Amino acid sequence: MTTPAALTATALGKRYRGHWGLRDCSLEIPAGRISALVGPNGAGKTTLLHLATGLLAPTAGTIETLGRTPGEDPDLLPRIGFMAQDVPLYRSFRVREMLEFGRRTNPGRWDAELAQGRMDRASIDLDQRAGTLSGGQRAQVALALALAKRPELLLLDEPLAALDPLARREFLKALMEGAVDGEVTVVLSSHLLTDLERVCDHLVVLSGGRTQVAGDIEGLLEAHRVLTGPRRDVDRIEGVAAVVQQATTDRQSTLLVRTDGPIIDPAWSVHRVDLEELVLGYLGQPNATALPAPRLARTGAEVSR
Amino acid sequence: MNWLTWRQHRAQFLFGAATLAVITLFLVPSGLGIWHTFRSTGLAGCLAVTGRDCGDLASTFSDRYTGLQFTIPLFMILPALLGVFWGAPLVAREIEQGTHRLAWTQGLTRLRWMSTKVVTLVLATLAGAAVFAFLLSWWSRPFVAASDNRFSFGVFDLRGIVPVAYALFALAAGVAAGALIRRTVAAMGATLGAYVAVRTGIELWARPHYEAARTISYSFFGSGPHPGSGDWVLSTRTVDRAGHLLGNGQSLDFNVLHARCPDLPGPSSGFVSKAPIQACIQRLGIHLQATYQPGNRYWLFQGIESAIFVGLALGLLAFAVWWVRRKVA
Numbered sequence: 101m102t103t104p105a106a107l108t109a110t111a112l113g114k115r116y117r118g119h120w121g122l123r124d125c126s127l128e129i130p131a132g133r134i135s136a137l138v139g140p141n142g143a144g145k146t147t148l149l150h151l152a153t154g155l156l157a158p159t160a161g162t163i164e165t166l167g168r169t170p171g172e173d174p175d176l177l178p179r180i181g182f183m184a185q186d187v188p189l190y191r192s193f194r195v196r197e198m199l200e201f202g203r204r205t206n207p208g209r210w211d212a213e214l215a216q217g218r219m220d221r222a223s224i225d226l227d228q229r230a231g232t233l234s235g236g237q238r239a240q241v242a243l244a245l246a247l248a249k250r251p252e253l254l255l256l257d258e259p260l261a262a263l264d265p266l267a268r269r270e271f272l273k274a275l276m277e278g279a280v281d282g283e284v285t286v287v288l289s290s291h292l293l294t295d296l297e298r299v300c301d302h303l304v305v306l307s308g309g310r311t312q313v314a315g316d317i318e319g320l321l322e323a324h325r326v327l328t329g330p331r332r333d334v335d336r337i338e339g340v341a342a343v344v345q346q347a348t349t350d351r352q353s354t355l356l357v358r359t360d361g362p363i364i365d366p367a368w369s370v371h372r373v374d375l376e377e378l379v380l381g382y383l384g385q386p387n388a389t390a391l392p393a394p395r396l397a398r399t400g401a402e403v404s405r
Numbered sequence: 406m407n408w409l410t411w412r413q414h415r416a417q418f419l420f421g422a423a424t425l426a427v428i429t430l431f432l433v434p435s436g437l438g439i440w441h442t443f444r445s446t447g448l449a450g451c452l453a454v455t456g457r458d459c460g461d462l463a464s465t466f467s468d469r470y471t472g473l474q475f476t477i478p479l480f481m482i483l484p485a486l487l488g489v490f491w492g493a494p495l496v497a498r499e500i501e502q503g504t505h506r507l508a509w510t511q512g513l514t515r516l517r518w519m520s521t522k523v524v525t526l527v528l529a530t531l532a533g534a535a536v537f538a539f540l541l542s543w544w545s546r547p548f549v550a551a552s553d554n555r556f557s558f559g560v561f562d563l564r565g566i567v568p569v570a571y572a573l574f575a576l577a578a579g580v581a582a583g584a585l586i587r588r589t590v591a592a593m594g595a596t597l598g599a600y601v602a603v604r605t606g607i608e609l610w611a612r613p614h615y616e617a618a619r620t621i622s623y624s625f626f627g628s629g630p631h632p633g634s635g636d637w638v639l640s641t642r643t644v645d646r647a648g649h650l651l652g653n654g655q656s657l658d659f660n661v662l663h664a665r666c667p668d669l670p671g672p673s674s675g676f677v678s679k680a681p682i683q684a685c686i687q688r689l690g691i692h693l694q695a696t697y698q699p700g701n702r703y704w705l706f707q708g709i710e711s712a713i714f715v716g717l718a719l720g721l722l723a724f725a726v727w728w729v730r731r732k733v734a
Contacts, residue, residue: 189507201511206511245507
């Protein structure tokens with residue numbers, strides 16, 4: 101895959117008072133894709149997105165967003181749409197004024213029609229105060245602000261966290277409509293996976309401030325299998341590159357494995373994994389990693405048992 | 406950006422304008438009354454002639470308006486409130502409400518955001534404080550003329566150009582405190598504390614020394630630093646011919662005098678006539694030494710004090726802009 105990266109982090113670290121929010125984190129998010137940034141609370145998702153926008157400056161390592169260094173390059177901000185966690189809006193502003201805010205602070209890029217259209221479609225009254233909007237409406241306004249500046253890269257930090265299932269679906273629908281036209285790269289962070297599965301095609305799992313899994317979702321699903329079979333010591337199975345997670349009962353072993361070829365050992369029955377199983381499997385084993393090709397040789401040795 | 410500054414801070418601007426309007430509504434009518442009394446009692450005419458003794462007229466005039474002294478502490482604290490209500494929330498409230506993540510990720514840089522807001526607030530502060538200082542200088546001129554003291558606490562601080570510098574300093578302290586502390590209420594408290602501390606420190610320890618004070622010696626029965634020129638007397642000491650301090654140096658103690666002039670009747674002997682005391686004073690060469698700042702240094706001192714506070718303000722604002730650009734998120 102040779103698509104240019106929208107986001108590149110190299111040995112990136114951010115230290116807060118007393119602890120690292122992100123440490124030795126390297127990853128690449130390809131352009132033109134919709135990436136899910138997944139991890140438990142405190143994994144460093146927000147820190148990574150803040151570093152990508154320049155809200156924070158790295159303590160160690162480097163980060164490049166759309167080929168620029170965030171925080172130093174004034175040409176970068178107009179090209180990023182960012183929707184922060186908890187969806188901050190000026191509570192006393194009317195929706196109309198929030199859109200005016202977007203127009204004034206994004207000179208030359210603002211698409212007023214798009215913003216207006218999004219508000220119409222979401223049936224949001226332009227005279228309503230931002231502070232009185234429902235969670236779903238707030239998210240819609242924030243998304244409209246982020247989309248109407250016509251970003252090349254859209255970074256959304258936990259946009260679904262506060263939404264009920266219906267609002268979640270509406271939001272993702274709006275996101276898909278907005279992201280389809282134009283060549284916009286999207287990164288969505290979440291600790292909920294099920295919603296992202298339908299819209300994302302690339303996955304990054306952060307855990308403990310490091311990248312644990314990164315790759316094309318199709319490819320990842322293709323490369324992992326769940327094996328079940330009678331209980332026994334697992335030593336070497338033909339076709340298995342690494343055992344990610346292993347659970348045994350008195351009689352049976354269940355393995356989540358990364359494959360490097362067909363598994364033909366008849367002792368095991370082989371199942372496909374779904375994305376949630378895969379992510380939870382990795383998150384349960386913080387030392388296990390599945391990273392793209394150049395690092396595979398090294399990470400293979402790191403896989404724990 | 407100007408639209409945003411106005412939209413976000415219009416409540417503060419309107420409240421500030423309303424405060425200024427209330428002050429104007431108080432100062433203009435009462436000031437007209439004060440000026441009328443000043444002229445109609447003949448005090449203004451008396452003071453216009455150099456060398457005339459207007460003491461009685463002046464004290465009658467001042468006594469009539471002692472009730473207005475309550476305004477002095479109010480006017481003194483007013484510039485600090487600009488820092489508290491305009492300056493401190495500027496960055497702190499954005500961070501507290503998380504909206505800095507919205508404001509600083511739009512198309513404009515943080516430097517632009519910060520500098521536009523700061524410049525607008527500075528201009529509004531300068532305009533408001535200038536009106537305030539001008540009105541107050543006009544309003545209090547009769548009192549200053551009657552008391553012949555432009556330098557004293559509560560007078561120097563409220564007139565001329567220094568109130569503008571104080572207001573600017575308060576604003577800058579508020580902006581810096583808000584950026585540094587990131588919590589509105591705490592930043593407001595810190596702003597008020599810093600303002601009072603810096604103002605007091607400079608008032609007590611720096612202002613008397615902007616220029617080397619002059620020393621003058623004068624007869625016990627004569628008059629001190631030039632009356633009518635508004636000299637700022639820093640200290641007066643009672644000394645003998647050799648320059649030794651007499652008693653506590655503040656007032657002439659009869660017991661001290663008796664010890665040095667044994668021919669004076671003792672303190673227990675009742676009424677002592679003036680003549681032997683005068684003779685004693687003359688024999689010992691008792692005189693007064695005063696250190697003072699000449700009245701013609703008034704505008705120099707106003708300028709130096711203003712320069713100090715404007716300098717501090719610019720330093721704090723530069724720091725706040727730098728801090729927000731590089732450190733805060």
